Amino acid sequence: MQAHRAQLSRRINVRRSLATAMTVAVLAYSVIAVVVRARPLSNLLGLVVAVGSPYVPLAALVALALAIRCRRVLLAVVAASVVIATLAVQFSWYYLSNPVDVGQHIDIRVLSSNLRKGQADASVFVALAKQGADVVTVSELTPAAVRAFAHAGMDDTFPYSVLIPEKGAAGFGLWSRFPVTEVRLPKHRNTGIAAARLDVPGVRFDPLIASIHIMSPVASDQNSFAAWQFGIDGTKQELTDFASDTDPGAVIVAGDFNSTPDMRQFRDLATNGYRDAVDQTGAGFTPTFPSNEWFPPLITIDHVLTRNAAAASIKTVEMPGSDHRSLLATVRIPLDPTTP
Structure with a gap:
């Protein structure tokens, strides 16, 4: 019985570690995308990263969900910050109008x-x-x-x-x-x-x-x-x-x-x-x-x-x-x- 519990605990820890690693990887990509977007592109790899920027908020949301599930408080805070930052960038461009009055x-x-x-x-x-x-x-x-x-x-x-x-x-x-x-x-x-x-x-x-x-x-x-x-x-x-x-x-x-x-x-x-x-x-x-x-x-x-x-x-x-x-x-x- 104890051996079974120990094996189950190891499996849970392995899954939690994998989820944590995935969270870190997704957050790292999200942060890199935000940085790349802000700078002039100098190579094709940076261009590929920048092109994916509209989907970074979704990736950051996945990271946030994984961090919460793994009970990684610090990662969850970082993920929430990235979600807010990336949404602010994308939402303002596509959904907030900035009209100009040209008169007649x-x-x-x-x-x-x-x-x-x-x-x-x-x-x-x-x-x-x-x-x-x-x-x-x-x-x-x-x-x-x-x-x-x-x-x-x-x-x-x-x-x-x-x-x-x-x-x-x-x-x-x-x-x-x-x-x-x-x-x-x-x-x-x-x-x-x-x-x-x-x-x-x-x-x-x-x-x-x-x-x-x-x-x-x-x-x-x-x-x-x-x-x-x-x-x-x-x-x-x-x-x-x-x-x-x-x-x-x-x-x-x-x-x-x-x-x-x-x-x-x-x-x-x-x-x-x-x-x-x-x-x-x-x-x-x-x-x-x-x-x-x-x-x-x-x-x-x-x-x-x-x-x-x-x-x-x-x-x-x-x-x-x-x-x-x-x-x-x-x-x-x-x-x-x-x-x-």
Whole structure:
């Protein structure tokens, strides 16, 4: 009998030790993720850790439950602190709105889509655009996709465009209900941008709309982290150029940034007056990629940034044929930004 009790006690101790070790490991990962999120990324491993940051609160909750079950008071206190800290970071970005009052304004609806090398369903895409958009921005635009969209009636509703189609994933462009004037600024490495000024009735300063695509840090079979870094740096310079070229006019930049809000380099883009639409509206955690798997999208790499304008709403929409969910945003453009 005593031998049986001793064996049972050993089993309990072993399980408690394993649970404690798991708790420590999960907490260590959670703390590392918080630290990595706060600093500029310097390698692919850090990027992977940062991408998982939205799920760190769940991991910390598991650690808290394990610590309580193991009766590890100190670990439970640490786990509770990590849960609170990580929730504060994630909740504030996705769920707390930070609206901007732009005074008298006109709403412009923006549809932004990655076409997956032109494979997005043209009829669905054009129907969605006609129903819900005034301006459309796309990446991975191919010559075949341009023809398919034209056949589906895109040009009937959006007669103005700046299109730079290419084979594979290198093409990009935009369509508009409003007349456009293409903006040509110095181009930067590993970043594709099509930009235009919109002639919007009633708006004193023509707003600028840009379609963007930054190279993925994990493109194909190569470690393209350095290329992604060049793309981010180039994009920041492009945004600075847009601000200088348009001020005090509005700027809308939409597309596939191949970056999540938990990457410091992406958050650094939201300076010089630029703000992320989700952060403005508190729209919630709505991942956009990958959207063509049996499981739901896991990460948010498609974004809409605004300057001298305010995002009123943003949501994701399924796009058949693409591996990204599309974004539908409503942006308030001030009629006269110089008027108090």
